[in-house]
Amino acid sequence: MTPDPGQTSQTSPPYPAGAPASEQLIERARRVIPGGVNSPVRAFRSVGGTPRFMERAQGPWMWDADGRRYVDLVCSWGPMILGHASPRVLAAVTDAAAQGFSFGTPTAREVALAEEIVRRVEPVEQVRLVSSGTEATMSALRLARGFTGRSVVVKFAGCYHGHVDALLAQAGSGVATFALPDSSGVPRSSAAETIVLPYNDVPALEAAFAERGAEIAAVITEAAAGNMGVVPPEPGFSDALRRVTAQHGALLISDEVMTGFRCSEAGWFGLEGRPEGGAPDLFTFGKVMGGGFPTAAFGGRADVMAMLAPEGPVYQAGTLSGNPVASAAGLATLQACTPEVYARLDEVSEALAGAVTDAFTRHGIPHRIQWAGSMFSVFFREHAVRDYADAQDQDRERFARFFHAMLRRGVHLPPSCFESWFVSAAHDDEAVEVAVRAIEESAAEVA
Numbered sequence: 001m002t003p004d005p006g007q008t009s010q011t012s013p014p015y016p017a018g019a020p021a022s023e024q025l026i027e028r029a030r031r032v033i034p035g036g037v038n039s040p041v042r043a044f045r046s047v048g049g050t051p052r053f054m055e056r057a058q059g060p061w062m063w064d065a066d067g068r069r070y071v072d073l074v075c076s077w078g079p080m081i082l083g084h085a086s087p088r089v090l091a092a093v094t095d096a097a098a099q100g101f102s103f104g105t106p107t108a109r110e111v112a113l114a115e116e117i118v119r120r121v122e123p124v125e126q127v128r129l130v131s132s133g134t135e136a137t138m139s140a141l142r143l144a145r146g147f148t149g150r151s152v153v154v155k156f157a158g159c160y161h162g163h164v165d166a167l168l169a170q171a172g173s174g175v176a177t178f179a180l181p182d183s184s185g186v187p188r189s190s191a192a193e194t195i196v197l198p199y200n201d202v203p204a205l206e207a208a209f210a211e212r213g214a215e216i217a218a219v220i221t222e223a224a225a226g227n228m229g230v231v232p233p234e235p236g237f238s239d240a241l242r243r244v245t246a247q248h249g250a251l252l253i254s255d256e257v258m259t260g261f262r263c264s265e266a267g268w269f270g271l272e273g274r275p276e277g278g279a280p281d282l283f284t285f286g287k288v289m290g291g292g293f294p295t296a297a298f299g300g301r302a303d304v305m306a307m308l309a310p311e312g313p314v315y316q317a318g319t320l321s322g323n324p325v326a327s328a329a330g331l332a333t334l335q336a337c338t339p340e341v342y343a344r345l346d347e348v349s350e351a352l353a354g355a356v357t358d359a360f361t362r363h364g365i366p367h368r369i370q371w372a373g374s375m376f377s378v379f380f381r382e383h384a385v386r387d388y389a390d391a392q393d394q395d396r397e398r399f400a401r402f403f404h405a406m407l408r409r410g411v412h413l414p415p416s417c418f419e420s421w422f423v424s425a426a427h428d429d430e431a432v433e434v435a436v437r438a439i440e441e442s443a444a445e446v447a
């Protein structure tokens with residue numbers, strides 16, 4: 001069923017519990033796609049129920065296969081910072097596509113996108129464009145290993161850097177444990193090169209480096225963690241990362257795939273500023289910088305980037321890297337990300353988070369809201385979350401009920417309590433009102 005584009009929805013919330021068209025589609029999908037989805041979180045496993053198949057989206061709204069309208073608080077997991085089908089980005093994409101989809105040669109568009117990134121994030125002198133955040137972190141890691149001639153990498157539990165073998169290891173808390181692979185299919189040898197430490201834990205970091213500093217190529221961290229829910233670095237943590245890595249000749253990789261160009265014009269780096277002792281050596285970007293198209297990047301110090309082929313010995317390549325249509329979308333998106341856009345993101349986020357605080361407090365629901373710029377998440381627990389162990393200790397069952405209460409009221413939250421809520425500059429007063437009312441009613445329902 002295709003909704004008439006002229007009208008907002010064919011039914012209005014609260015919607016009935018079922019979603020017949022999506023139920024049919026997921027059944028069809030499961031026959032030809034494992035789990036019916038091309039990225040696991042979309043399957044709704046942690047909240048139950050049927051994922052909604054979306055048919056179209058405009059501004060802050062998405063319409064599903066049953067013709068129901070939702071306020072979108074996922075925004076494609078971050079990229080849709082201007083809202084869906086932004087006219088300006090659409091025009092840029094249409095223009096680019098009309099001139100050809102992919103050439104396998106350099107193009108001016110990818111240069112313009114690289115220039116825009118370099119202009120915005122001051123320590124980034126050069127970037128290379130790739131097609132996904134995973135590729136960006138994987139390549140940054142290879143580059144760091146090539147540059148230092150070392151193989152061990154340090155990551156933090158609860159930080160997600162894409163599905164790179166060496167970075168899927170999460171392990172429990174504890175100091176400098178040898179990680180076991182988190183995913184089947186990741187070789188032990190790959191996980192053995194990864195040290196997993198608790199986030200925000202400077203003594204653990206120092207201990208790991210004291211023991212194995214000479215083997216460590218890099219520390220990779222989410223600039224502000226967003227993949228265990230939003231857990232910003234505590235004051236001094238980013239400084240400590242810089243100090244300890246520099247002392248031991250390891251590189252510091254700041255993964256800004258989620259936070260880049262969302263937390264501010266220059267991402268988390270723009271908000272937090274340069275750590276004491278200097279900027280990270282490498283950065284990774286994705287999500288917002290593609291404007292909804294598959295493009296991502298890694299970049300940083302020119303002397304490190306010079307190690308990449310064809311200048312240097314570290315090989316890295318991609319048939320669709322710097323794709324002209326994706327580059328046009330990314331460039332148009334970044335150029336539209338003005339201070340007014342960031343101000344609107346703040347306003348919308350504050351209105352939503354304020355509604356959660358009011359409603360949850362009124363109904364006695366323990367909760368904790370944490371921020372990184374306009375990214376925020378709602379933890380279903382009372383106390384602050386500073387690492388992954390904290391994040392796991394929350395009322396996930398109540399979150400699942402809240403999620404479905406919201407969905408029935410026409411608000412699509414991320415289907416997991418370990419995610420940020422994402423808003424866009426296109427979230428207008430109507431979208432905010434619908435969401436705020438849903439928050440109030442859903443809180444009453446799950447109290």
Ligand SMILES: *Cc1c(COP(=O)(O)O)cnc(C)c1O
Nearest residue numbers: 132133134160161162255257258
């Ligand atoms: C989303 C994300 C990635 C992976 O990006 P993909 O485009 O999904 O491969 C890597 N790092 C962080 C911090 C992310 O949020």
